[in-house]
Amino acid sequence: MVSEWSWRQSPRATPSYVQKIFCPFRMKLTGFVAVAEVNMSFVEYSDHIQDGDTAIIYLGHDSMMPVKVQHGAQTQTRYGAIRHSTDLIGKPYGSKVTCSKGGWVHVLHPTPELWTVTLPHRTQILYTTDIAMITMMLELRPGSIVCESGTGSGSLSHAILRTIAPTGHLHTVEFHQQRAEMAAQEFKEHRVDHLVTVRNQDVCKDGFGVVGVADAVFLDIPSPWEAVKHAKAAMKKQGGRVCSFSPCIEQVQRTCEALADQAFEEISTLEVLLRVHDVRTASLPLPDFGSDPTETPEKTAADSAPKQTNVTIKTTTPPREIPGHTGYLTFATKPRT
Numbered sequence: 128m129v130s131e132w133s134w135r136q137s138p139r140a141t142p143s144y145v146q147k148i149f150c151p152f153r154m155k156l157t158g159f160v161a162v163a164e165v166n167m168s169f170v171e172y173s174d175h176i177q178d179g180d181t182a183i184i185y186l187g188h189d190s191m192m193p194v195k196v197q198h199g200a201q202t203q204t205r206y207g208a209i210r211h212s213t214d215l216i217g218k219p220y221g222s223k224v225t226c227s228k229g230g231w232v233h234v235l236h237p238t239p240e241l242w243t244v245t246l247p248h249r250t251q252i253l254y255t256t257d258i259a260m261i262t263m264m265l266e267l268r269p270g271s272i273v274c275e276s277g278t279g280s281g282s283l284s285h286a287i288l289r290t291i292a293p294t295g296h297l298h299t300v301e302f303h304q305q306r307a308e309m310a311a312q313e314f315k316e317h318r319v320d321h322l323v324t325v326r327n328q329d330v331c332k333d334g335f336g337v338v339g340v341a342d343a344v345f346l347d348i349p350s351p352w353e354a355v356k357h358a359k360a361a362m363k364k365q366g367g368r369v370c371s372f373s374p375c376i377e378q379v380q381r382t383c384e385a386l387a388d389q390a391f392e393e394i395s396t397l398e399v400l401l402r403v404h405d406v407r408t409a410s411l412p413l414p415d416f417g418s419d420p421t422e423t424p425e426k427t428a429a430d431s432a433p434k435q436t437n438v439t440i441k442t443t444t445p446p447r448e449i450p451g452h453t454g455y456l457t458f459a460t461k462p463r464t
Protein backbone atom coordinates (compact mmCIF):
# COMPACT_ATOMS: atom_id res chain seq x y z
CA MET A 128 0.00 0.00 0.00
CA VAL A 129 1.45 3.35 -0.93
CA SER A 130 1.11 6.16 1.52
CA GLU A 131 -0.85 9.29 0.83
CA TRP A 132 2.35 11.20 0.13
CA SER A 133 3.88 8.81 -2.32
CA TRP A 134 0.54 8.29 -4.07
CA ARG A 135 0.30 12.03 -4.61
CA GLN A 136 3.90 12.68 -5.49
CA SER A 137 4.82 9.69 -7.60
CA PRO A 138 4.86 10.67 -11.26
CA ARG A 139 3.33 7.27 -12.03
CA ALA A 140 0.43 7.75 -9.65
CA THR A 141 -1.59 10.04 -11.90
CA PRO A 142 -5.12 9.19 -12.92
CA SER A 143 -3.88 7.87 -16.25
CA TYR A 144 -1.54 5.55 -14.36
CA VAL A 145 -4.51 4.31 -12.33
CA GLN A 146 -6.31 3.59 -15.56
CA LYS A 147 -3.42 1.78 -17.19
CA ILE A 148 -2.92 -0.44 -14.18
CA PHE A 149 -6.57 -1.24 -13.66
CA CYS A 150 -7.77 -1.26 -17.25
CA PRO A 151 -5.51 -3.66 -19.12
CA PHE A 152 -8.05 -4.33 -21.85
CA ARG A 153 -7.36 -1.30 -24.00
CA MET A 154 -8.96 -1.61 -27.42
CA LYS A 155 -8.21 0.86 -30.12
CA LEU A 156 -9.60 -0.02 -33.52
CA THR A 157 -8.52 2.83 -35.74
CA GLY A 158 -8.65 2.62 -39.50
CA PHE A 159 -8.40 5.18 -42.30
CA VAL A 160 -11.70 6.88 -41.60
CA ALA A 161 -13.74 4.85 -39.19
CA VAL A 162 -13.01 4.51 -35.50
CA ALA A 163 -14.83 1.47 -34.14
CA GLU A 164 -15.03 1.43 -30.40
CA VAL A 165 -16.44 -0.98 -27.86
CA ASN A 166 -18.78 0.33 -25.21
CA MET A 167 -17.41 0.86 -21.76
CA SER A 168 -17.81 -2.10 -19.48
CA PHE A 169 -16.19 -3.16 -16.24
CA VAL A 170 -14.42 -5.96 -18.13
CA GLU A 171 -13.50 -4.21 -21.38
CA TYR A 172 -11.77 -0.92 -21.97
CA SER A 173 -13.18 1.84 -24.15
CA ASP A 174 -11.20 4.93 -25.15
CA HIS A 175 -14.05 7.44 -25.21
CA ILE A 176 -16.85 8.34 -22.82
CA GLN A 177 -20.25 7.44 -24.23
CA ASP A 178 -23.88 8.03 -23.32
CA GLY A 179 -24.93 5.40 -20.73
CA ASP A 180 -21.42 4.82 -19.36
CA THR A 181 -20.60 4.80 -15.66
CA ALA A 182 -17.59 7.11 -15.29
CA ILE A 183 -15.57 7.87 -12.19
CA ILE A 184 -15.05 11.56 -11.44
CA TYR A 185 -11.71 12.06 -9.71
CA LEU A 186 -11.88 15.25 -7.61
CA GLY A 187 -8.69 14.58 -5.66
CA HIS A 188 -7.03 11.98 -3.51
CA ASP A 189 -9.71 10.21 -1.44
CA SER A 190 -12.43 12.07 -3.29
CA MET A 191 -14.07 10.32 -6.20
CA MET A 192 -17.65 9.79 -7.29
CA PRO A 193 -19.36 7.60 -9.87
CA VAL A 194 -21.51 9.27 -12.51
CA LYS A 195 -24.03 7.79 -14.92
CA VAL A 196 -23.35 9.62 -18.17
CA GLN A 197 -26.54 10.87 -19.83
CA HIS A 198 -27.14 13.29 -22.70
CA GLY A 199 -28.44 16.56 -21.27
CA ALA A 200 -27.65 15.73 -17.63
CA GLN A 201 -25.46 17.74 -15.26
CA THR A 202 -23.46 16.67 -12.20
CA GLN A 203 -22.70 19.16 -9.44
CA THR A 204 -19.26 19.04 -7.83
CA ARG A 205 -17.49 21.38 -5.44
CA TYR A 206 -15.72 22.82 -8.49
CA GLY A 207 -19.00 23.54 -10.28
CA ALA A 208 -21.23 21.70 -12.72
CA ILE A 209 -20.13 19.11 -15.27
CA ARG A 210 -22.34 19.12 -18.37
CA HIS A 211 -22.47 15.58 -19.68
CA SER A 212 -23.22 16.40 -23.34
CA THR A 213 -20.39 18.91 -23.76
CA ASP A 214 -17.88 17.99 -21.02
CA LEU A 215 -18.05 14.18 -21.05
CA ILE A 216 -19.61 12.48 -24.08
CA GLY A 217 -17.01 11.92 -26.81
CA LYS A 218 -14.06 12.91 -24.61
CA PRO A 219 -11.29 10.36 -24.01
CA TYR A 220 -11.27 8.61 -20.63
CA GLY A 221 -8.61 10.22 -18.46
CA SER A 222 -9.53 13.73 -19.71
CA LYS A 223 -9.13 16.75 -17.49
CA VAL A 224 -12.49 18.51 -17.49
CA THR A 225 -12.99 22.11 -16.38
CA CYS A 226 -16.16 22.57 -14.32
CA SER A 227 -18.42 25.64 -14.38
CA LYS A 228 -16.67 27.36 -11.44
CA GLY A 229 -13.26 26.98 -13.10
CA GLY A 230 -11.96 24.03 -11.07
CA TRP A 231 -11.11 20.81 -12.84
CA VAL A 232 -11.54 17.07 -12.39
CA HIS A 233 -10.30 13.97 -14.18
CA VAL A 234 -12.77 11.52 -15.67
CA LEU A 235 -11.63 7.93 -15.21
CA HIS A 236 -12.70 4.67 -16.80
CA PRO A 237 -14.45 2.53 -14.19
CA THR A 238 -12.66 -0.47 -12.71
CA PRO A 239 -13.65 -2.84 -9.90
CA GLU A 240 -11.09 -1.13 -7.65
CA LEU A 241 -12.49 2.35 -8.29
CA TRP A 242 -16.04 1.01 -7.95
CA THR A 243 -15.20 -0.45 -4.52
CA VAL A 244 -14.21 2.99 -3.23
CA THR A 245 -17.11 4.87 -4.84
CA LEU A 246 -20.09 2.49 -4.88
CA PRO A 247 -23.34 3.27 -3.05
CA HIS A 248 -23.18 1.24 0.17
CA ARG A 249 -26.17 -0.98 0.85
CA THR A 250 -24.18 -3.18 3.23
CA GLN A 251 -20.69 -3.48 4.63
CA ILE A 252 -18.40 -4.35 1.75
CA LEU A 253 -15.13 -6.10 1.04
CA TYR A 254 -12.15 -3.92 0.13
CA THR A 255 -9.34 -4.50 -2.31
CA THR A 256 -6.87 -5.81 0.29
CA ASP A 257 -9.11 -8.78 1.14
CA ILE A 258 -10.37 -9.10 -2.43
CA ALA A 259 -6.82 -9.53 -3.74
CA MET A 260 -6.16 -12.37 -1.30
CA ILE A 261 -9.54 -14.00 -2.04
CA THR A 262 -8.95 -13.88 -5.80
CA MET A 263 -5.53 -15.49 -5.49
CA MET A 264 -6.40 -18.12 -2.86
CA LEU A 265 -9.58 -19.17 -4.71
CA GLU A 266 -7.40 -19.55 -7.82
CA LEU A 267 -9.82 -17.48 -9.91
CA ARG A 268 -8.96 -16.97 -13.57
CA PRO A 269 -10.68 -16.31 -16.91
CA GLY A 270 -13.30 -19.03 -17.39
CA SER A 271 -13.81 -19.86 -13.69
CA ILE A 272 -17.33 -20.68 -12.50
CA VAL A 273 -17.88 -19.03 -9.12
CA CYS A 274 -20.69 -19.04 -6.55
CA GLU A 275 -21.03 -16.17 -4.07
CA SER A 276 -23.36 -15.25 -1.20
CA GLY A 277 -24.41 -12.67 -0.15
CA THR A 278 -24.12 -10.26 -3.00
CA GLY A 279 -24.45 -7.28 -0.64
CA SER A 280 -23.32 -4.11 -2.45
CA GLY A 281 -21.55 -6.05 -5.20
CA SER A 282 -18.04 -4.88 -4.34
CA LEU A 283 -16.49 -8.36 -4.49
CA SER A 284 -18.80 -9.40 -7.35
CA HIS A 285 -17.34 -6.76 -9.71
CA ALA A 286 -13.79 -7.91 -8.96
CA ILE A 287 -14.73 -11.56 -9.52
CA LEU A 288 -16.41 -10.66 -12.83
CA ARG A 289 -13.33 -8.84 -14.14
CA THR A 290 -11.16 -11.86 -13.26
CA ILE A 291 -13.38 -14.59 -14.74
CA ALA A 292 -14.32 -12.71 -17.95
CA PRO A 293 -14.80 -13.34 -20.81
CA THR A 294 -15.92 -16.97 -20.49
CA GLY A 295 -16.54 -17.55 -16.78
CA HIS A 296 -19.76 -17.12 -14.81
CA LEU A 297 -20.72 -15.85 -11.37
CA HIS A 298 -23.79 -17.21 -9.55
CA THR A 299 -24.50 -14.74 -6.77
CA VAL A 300 -27.19 -15.28 -4.11
CA GLU A 301 -28.75 -12.52 -2.00
CA PHE A 302 -31.83 -13.01 0.21
CA HIS A 303 -32.64 -9.30 0.55
CA GLN A 304 -34.88 -8.63 -2.46
CA GLN A 305 -34.05 -4.95 -2.98
CA ARG A 306 -30.30 -5.60 -2.74
CA ALA A 307 -30.58 -8.44 -5.26
CA GLU A 308 -32.53 -6.19 -7.65
CA MET A 309 -30.13 -3.28 -7.30
CA ALA A 310 -27.11 -5.50 -7.87
CA ALA A 311 -28.73 -6.96 -11.01
CA GLN A 312 -29.47 -3.42 -12.24
CA GLU A 313 -25.86 -2.32 -11.66
CA PHE A 314 -24.46 -5.38 -13.44
CA LYS A 315 -26.61 -4.40 -16.43
CA GLU A 316 -25.50 -0.77 -16.36
CA HIS A 317 -21.88 -1.88 -16.11
CA ARG A 318 -22.37 -4.25 -19.07
CA VAL A 319 -21.33 -7.38 -17.21
CA ASP A 320 -24.80 -8.93 -16.84
CA HIS A 321 -23.97 -11.66 -19.40
CA LEU A 322 -21.38 -12.96 -16.90
CA VAL A 323 -23.57 -13.14 -13.81
CA THR A 324 -26.81 -14.68 -12.53
CA VAL A 325 -28.35 -13.04 -9.47
CA ARG A 326 -30.66 -15.22 -7.37
CA ASN A 327 -32.90 -13.81 -4.66
CA GLN A 328 -33.02 -16.67 -2.16
CA ASP A 329 -31.68 -17.86 1.20
CA VAL A 330 -28.41 -19.65 0.51
CA CYS A 331 -28.62 -21.55 3.81
CA LYS A 332 -32.00 -23.04 2.87
CA ASP A 333 -32.01 -23.11 -0.92
CA GLY A 334 -28.33 -23.18 -1.86
CA PHE A 335 -26.84 -21.51 -4.93
CA GLY A 336 -29.28 -22.76 -7.59
CA VAL A 337 -26.58 -24.77 -9.37
CA VAL A 338 -25.09 -28.20 -8.68
CA GLY A 339 -21.70 -29.68 -9.59
CA VAL A 340 -20.38 -26.71 -11.59
CA ALA A 341 -18.44 -24.28 -9.40
CA ASP A 342 -14.66 -24.02 -9.35
CA ALA A 343 -14.88 -21.80 -6.29
CA VAL A 344 -17.40 -20.68 -3.67
CA PHE A 345 -17.27 -17.54 -1.55
CA LEU A 346 -19.40 -16.89 1.56
CA ASP A 347 -19.91 -13.51 3.25
CA ILE A 348 -22.96 -14.18 5.42
CA PRO A 349 -23.54 -14.22 9.21
CA SER A 350 -23.86 -18.02 9.50
CA PRO A 351 -21.61 -19.53 6.81
CA TRP A 352 -21.54 -22.94 8.51
CA GLU A 353 -25.20 -23.37 7.50
CA ALA A 354 -24.24 -22.93 3.83
CA VAL A 355 -21.21 -25.25 3.73
CA LYS A 356 -23.16 -28.28 2.50
CA HIS A 357 -24.70 -26.16 -0.28
CA ALA A 358 -21.23 -24.89 -1.18
CA LYS A 359 -20.05 -28.48 -1.53
CA ALA A 360 -23.07 -29.39 -3.67
CA ALA A 361 -22.52 -26.41 -5.98
CA MET A 362 -18.89 -27.30 -6.56
CA LYS A 363 -17.68 -29.46 -9.42
CA LYS A 364 -17.30 -33.14 -8.53
CA GLN A 365 -13.63 -33.04 -7.71
CA GLY A 366 -11.46 -30.27 -6.37
CA GLY A 367 -12.23 -26.58 -6.10
CA ARG A 368 -11.74 -23.98 -3.41
CA VAL A 369 -14.04 -22.39 -0.87
CA CYS A 370 -13.59 -19.20 1.16
CA SER A 371 -15.64 -17.76 4.00
CA PHE A 372 -15.26 -14.22 5.36
CA SER A 373 -16.26 -13.67 9.01
CA PRO A 374 -15.46 -10.82 11.39
CA CYS A 375 -15.64 -12.97 14.58
CA ILE A 376 -13.46 -15.89 15.57
CA GLU A 377 -16.50 -17.82 16.93
CA GLN A 378 -17.97 -17.77 13.41
CA VAL A 379 -14.64 -19.03 12.08
CA GLN A 380 -14.63 -21.94 14.57
CA ARG A 381 -18.10 -23.08 13.57
CA THR A 382 -17.30 -22.74 9.87
CA CYS A 383 -14.10 -24.76 10.22
CA GLU A 384 -16.04 -27.52 12.03
CA ALA A 385 -18.64 -27.60 9.25
CA LEU A 386 -15.92 -27.70 6.58
CA ALA A 387 -14.20 -30.60 8.33
CA ASP A 388 -17.56 -32.43 8.70
CA GLN A 389 -18.06 -32.08 4.95
CA ALA A 390 -14.57 -33.58 4.37
CA PHE A 391 -12.98 -30.36 3.08
CA GLU A 392 -9.19 -30.37 3.30
CA GLU A 393 -6.40 -27.79 3.67
CA ILE A 394 -8.56 -25.70 6.00
CA SER A 395 -6.72 -22.53 6.95
CA THR A 396 -7.70 -19.12 8.29
CA LEU A 397 -5.82 -15.88 7.81
CA GLU A 398 -6.28 -12.19 8.37
CA VAL A 399 -4.92 -9.57 5.98
CA LEU A 400 -3.59 -6.45 7.70
CA LEU A 401 -2.20 -3.40 5.92
CA ARG A 402 0.83 -1.60 7.22
CA VAL A 403 0.53 1.87 5.73
CA HIS A 404 3.82 3.66 6.29
CA ASP A 405 3.65 7.28 7.34
CA VAL A 406 5.75 9.46 5.02
CA ARG A 407 7.35 12.52 6.63
CA THR A 408 10.17 14.97 6.09
CA ALA A 409 13.09 14.71 8.51
CA SER A 410 16.09 16.95 8.98
CA LEU A 411 19.13 14.94 10.09
CA PRO A 412 22.66 16.14 10.96
CA LEU A 413 25.32 14.79 8.63
CA PRO A 414 27.71 12.59 10.62
CA ASP A 415 31.13 14.01 11.40
CA PHE A 416 33.84 11.48 10.50
CA GLY A 417 36.71 13.75 11.59
CA SER A 418 39.39 15.30 9.45
CA ASP A 419 40.28 13.95 6.05
CA PRO A 420 43.64 12.08 6.23
CA THR A 421 44.32 13.00 2.57
CA GLU A 422 44.11 16.73 3.35
CA THR A 423 47.20 18.81 2.58
CA PRO A 424 49.16 19.99 5.64
CA GLU A 425 48.59 23.67 4.65
CA LYS A 426 44.96 23.33 5.76
CA THR A 427 44.34 25.36 8.87
CA ALA A 428 42.77 24.02 12.00
CA ALA A 429 39.71 26.18 11.27
CA ASP A 430 39.28 24.51 7.87
CA SER A 431 39.30 21.08 9.51
CA ALA A 432 36.93 22.03 12.34
CA PRO A 433 33.75 19.97 12.19
CA LYS A 434 30.87 21.80 10.49
CA GLN A 435 27.31 21.03 11.53
CA THR A 436 25.42 20.41 8.31
CA ASN A 437 21.87 19.13 8.16
CA VAL A 438 20.28 17.20 5.35
CA THR A 439 16.55 17.07 4.63
CA ILE A 440 15.20 13.70 3.59
CA LYS A 441 11.89 11.94 3.07
CA THR A 442 11.52 8.98 5.37
CA THR A 443 8.76 6.61 6.48
CA THR A 444 7.74 5.14 9.77
CA PRO A 445 5.70 1.96 10.11
CA PRO A 446 2.64 2.16 12.36
CA ARG A 447 3.14 0.95 15.94
CA GLU A 448 -0.33 -0.53 16.01
CA ILE A 449 -2.38 -1.81 13.11
CA PRO A 450 -6.05 -1.00 13.61
CA GLY A 451 -8.55 -2.05 10.98
CA HIS A 452 -9.49 -5.67 11.51
CA THR A 453 -11.97 -6.42 8.76
CA GLY A 454 -12.40 -10.14 9.15
CA TYR A 455 -10.90 -13.60 8.96
CA LEU A 456 -10.65 -15.42 5.66
CA THR A 457 -11.09 -19.18 5.96
CA PHE A 458 -10.05 -21.21 2.93
CA ALA A 459 -10.50 -24.92 2.21
CA THR A 460 -10.19 -27.37 -0.68
CA LYS A 461 -12.73 -29.93 -1.83
CA PRO A 462 -10.85 -33.22 -2.09
CA ARG A 463 -10.26 -34.89 -5.46
CA THR A 464 -11.49 -38.32 -4.31
Ligand SMILES: C[S@@+](CC[C@H](N)C(=O)[O-])C[C@H]1O[C@@H](n2cnc3c(N)ncnc32)[C@H](O)[C@@H]1O
Nearest residue numbers: 250253277279280281282283301302329330348
Ligand atom coordinates in the same frame (compact mmCIF):
# COMPACT_ATOMS: atom_id res chain seq x y z
C1 LIG B 1 -21.71 -8.07 4.26
S1 LIG B 1 -22.83 -8.21 2.97
C2 LIG B 1 -21.86 -8.83 1.63
C3 LIG B 1 -21.00 -7.77 1.03
C4 LIG B 1 -20.34 -8.19 -0.26
N1 LIG B 1 -19.37 -9.23 -0.04
C5 LIG B 1 -19.66 -6.99 -0.91
O1 LIG B 1 -18.42 -6.99 -1.04
O2 LIG B 1 -20.36 -6.04 -1.30
C6 LIG B 1 -23.74 -9.66 3.42
C7 LIG B 1 -24.97 -9.86 2.57
O3 LIG B 1 -25.39 -11.20 2.74
C8 LIG B 1 -26.80 -11.23 2.71
N2 LIG B 1 -27.19 -12.48 3.37
C9 LIG B 1 -27.09 -12.77 4.70
N3 LIG B 1 -27.52 -14.02 4.95
C10 LIG B 1 -27.88 -14.55 3.76
C11 LIG B 1 -28.43 -15.80 3.35
N4 LIG B 1 -28.66 -16.77 4.25
N5 LIG B 1 -28.70 -16.00 2.03
C12 LIG B 1 -28.45 -15.01 1.14
N6 LIG B 1 -27.95 -13.80 1.47
C13 LIG B 1 -27.67 -13.57 2.75
C14 LIG B 1 -27.20 -9.95 3.41
O4 LIG B 1 -28.52 -9.56 3.02
C15 LIG B 1 -26.14 -8.97 2.93
O5 LIG B 1 -26.57 -8.27 1.80
